[in-house]
Amino acid sequence: MLKRISNWSISQKIAISFAFVIFTGSLLLTLPISQLPTSEATYLDNLFTSVSMVCVTGLFTQSVYESYTIFGQIVGMALMQIGGLGLMTLIASVITRFKKRIGLRNRLAVQEGINRGDARGFREYLSDILKYTAVIEGTGFLLMSFRFVPLYGWGRGLFTSLFLSISAFCNAGFDNLGNVSLVDYVHDPLVNFVITSLIILGGIGFSVWFDVTKSIKCFSAKKGKRSLRIFFRSLSLHSRLALLVTVTVIAVGMLFFVAVEYNNPDSIGTFTFPQKLLAGYFQTVTMRTAGFATIDYTTVYPFTLFWFVITMFIGGSPGGTAGGLKTTTFAIVVLMLYNEVRGQSNVNIAHHTIDKQLVRQALVIFMALLGTLILGASLLSILNPEVNFIYVLFESISALATVGVSANLTPTLGRLSQAVLMFLMFAGRIGPITLVDSLAKSDQKVPDVEFSKGNILIG
């Protein structure tokens, strides 16, 4: 048995670890001690919640608030934390034994699994991540308790703050407030800014934290001229790219949202200007991977939903708790297109050339994600011909990019459609390529044959 496990590929080990945690979570959530007396959740609802929590998505068929006891919610927090930190402890053994150079499939698998980008010692890395996580979640917890303790009293106030802090940092998007996410807090600056900060910190990727912290230390120690520009240049190429794309996507997204919805009376048309900006900022940040909502997505214009679909597709940064294509992958695809049109075959960023192999991998990831989205949306649309297609697309990418926003569709779907969403969440969390690879035979070796050049005309 042990021998058979060691024969599994990395992809298989990761897929099975996630599946194991999900299954265990679903059983724990089904225990009578986890269920409120008024709960209407069946085992399939609990399974859906467990998938959604471990895959840090945030879609649900039965709300946390109406279904689970304090114990059930603690199980939920654990599932989100495990999912968000990437099952690190579970697959640590796999990684440490794993030294030789690895190809795309395995590299992606490991990266998706542990959210890890550099080559530091695993033990040190683990301890650093736990330390950062505790500090950031603790700060979020404290700040939010200023809002929720006065509202709900000490007990529920503190518990709610902790639940939201973990959920936001892990980009899980679950809340234990009710049925409508954070819609009641759309104008609340404290909740908006604490939640969005937690989301951004969780979604930017651990390697960026380490890089920024290191640079801050060096920067403080160094004498001479100091400026934001010099500081930015001292960061690694990866960190600079991730930060730049993150800031750009949020700024452009906010602008588009506010401009298009400005006079929509059903969404933000009746808000004051600062309230519009706040709603735009929150929606854009949350849409990139977190999944909280402060507005009802059935009230916005079709273009806004399409714009959200694109934002979700791009997703957060690699090596964090975010899903989607990832900021850096998106940047490479865009730069490649830009350079090719200008007649350059190299993709250059800030006086560095991106390896052609990496460009190719970025394109493959793009295509795999797009293909999975098309597959999922098609299945959902076939199963639900009466539903407007943009809602189907919205819900599909929300699951696939582990975002978790909903146009109020998920709870109304049949079991088969919910199974499609579970598949999308799982594929999105471990990565479509890792998923396909985990289904292949572990000992399959395909030789990379090269034949004579074939002449094909393309269009």
Add this chain to the structure above:
Amino acid sequence: MLKRISNWSISQKIAISFAFVIFTGSLLLTLPISQLPTSEATYLDNLFTSVSMVCVTGLFTQSVYESYTIFGQIVGMALMQIGGLGLMTLIASVITRFKKRIGLRNRLAVQEGINRGDARGFREYLSDILKYTAVIEGTGFLLMSFRFVPLYGWGRGLFTSLFLSISAFCNAGFDNLGNVSLVDYVHDPLVNFVITSLIILGGIGFSVWFDVTKSIKCFSAKKGKRSLRIFFRSLSLHSRLALLVTVTVIAVGMLFFVAVEYNNPDSIGTFTFPQKLLAGYFQTVTMRTAGFATIDYTTVYPFTLFWFVITMFIGGSPGGTAGGLKTTTFAIVVLMLYNEVRGQSNVNIAHHTIDKQLVRQALVIFMALLGTLILGASLLSILNPEVNFIYVLFESISALATVGVSANLTPTLGRLSQAVLMFLMFAGRIGPITLVDSLAKSDQKVPDVEFSKGNILIG
């Protein structure tokens, strides 16, 4: 002046040639001699028709039947024929002077412009194409006159047959029957099979014709064992791939359409089984680039429209009258994805390896087309927030892939939205990359600098 023209890039020459023909066409269609007394077409409607005809799309804001006289329709046939055969005569001078090795931008520009794939002498090539075109369109004309002469009498019957034959072969999708394309002929085997045959012959690409004809000649001369398999293998790699993808897309598309719509009472639910198959076959063939319709696209399920969007995106074969991504480009993208997931970096087809540069170009074309589609659909959706997004997407890709099917949306749109559609048709006909390139300065030279490798983490 002449010196300045010779300084233009190929892309600019092609874009300007098309624009010139479109503009001339719009003026001719606006002449009183072209307009029926009852016509409601303004200059902008005539411009739209001219763009749509030269770009062989088939979308219209005012129907041909209700707007144009026999003279106007003859102008229309000329515009479609010029657009369909790729403005060959107009840009012949450009091509013959053009000998040196050409990069992607220019290669694409020339290819899109003249629909030409191999390196044969231009004069011989031109005469061959005209010969084939005359034979095929003549045959189609004769066959269709068996239907339309009994219906409309000799004069109008023959004229209608000619118009439809040219329109079908050029994949233009215009008809002079009325407002609803070929909906009245949904159960007519003669019209269905003649039109689809013309569409397929026009859309498969001239280089495939030449290859197939050559192989048939060799094959007839040769002695020994003869089989379809051996014949297929004697074709070039390009022809085999184009034929294979064409047959696969049509078969799969027909299957999906019939299966999903089988019981939809608004579309084909009330048809007999053979009628369902015929409607499915016609819709799938026409959707790849032609733009005729025998059903009303507002009656089908959302998934069917989405499936049509994918079919249109893939499009026909390169070097013909078809638009879209093109069959071979699609095949390369799919094979690359398949091979990469299996761990192979080479893209192999039938014991030939596709050049990495070609694979890269296929991906660039894919991305450029997708980007243009997203841009166009976004603009249309912003301008028309009340329209269901799937209709917006359907109409956008119909314009961009020069297909020309319509969910009855185009005539109802405002002028700005119609301008977006004209832009999409133009971009689709000359190719998004050629369009961008034609806007660049002609003497712009970007050195292909290579820096040290940059280390970026992708997702």
